[in-house]
Amino acid sequence: MPPHTQATFRALADPTRREILHLLSAQDMTIAQVAEQFTMTRAAVKKHLTVLSDGGLIEVQPQGRERVNRLRRDGMKPVIDWLTTFDIFWDDRLAALKSAIETYEAPDD
Amino acid sequence: MPPHTQATFRALADPTRREILHLLSAQDMTIAQVAEQFTMTRAAVKKHLTVLSDGGLIEVQPQGRERVNRLRRDGMKPVIDWLTTFDIFWDDRLAALKSAIETYEAPDD
């Protein structure tokens, strides 16, 4: 359904990127702050952030000379959507989950 | 939590492999049957199936001289598990979903 399902799956395929998402789930961070948590360079981290952004999983907010990276709450919806297409083995409890997520949507961003 | 979370995410990152999973959700298939649906060679398909197997998403059942590939119902559980670690933005409706899925488990394989 979403146009960037592939980009989302691709973004999640890398363990570093999944870890970055966890970091961002705790708080918004600049590139430098994210890079501090890894042994990689800022440039390398920046590339991961770009992939995450392409996958709709984060958004970037310019703030002075910094750019704050923020987790997009509904960025993983494409994944959930895809998972729920397996209605054969995902029984109706999962269907309930899907509708719960769809009810969710973005709060008041 | 599952040891092969990375393998599962990696397996899902490729669109061909996701399509294969959809095919297998309709019915069990041999490599040849899967390969019919694509323009790739059997060998190429086989490699995708190996990746899917590594990710715990399918299982292979020898049947005579053929090997039937079958979707593993709970193979995507690592993904769900990972998604539900984001309890900050996945509110308690998702938590309910998680417990529902955990209640699920394999029926009577």
Add this chain to the structure above:
DNA sequence: TCAATATAACACCAAATGGTATCACAACAG
């Protein structure tokens, strides 16, 4: 044995990953 199928072993090309510069720009001190 023969035919069909599955698997293994290579090779090739594209893409992903990460490093090192380097550049642009905003913030700030003087």
Add this chain to the structure above:
DNA sequence: CTGTTGTGATACCATTTGGTGTTATATTGA
């Protein structure tokens, strides 16, 4: 205003990984 500094962006390069094909080698049923 001017120069310095920190931050992010970008370009280039090397290495690795992934996807696919081709070919060769089992394995199995008849």
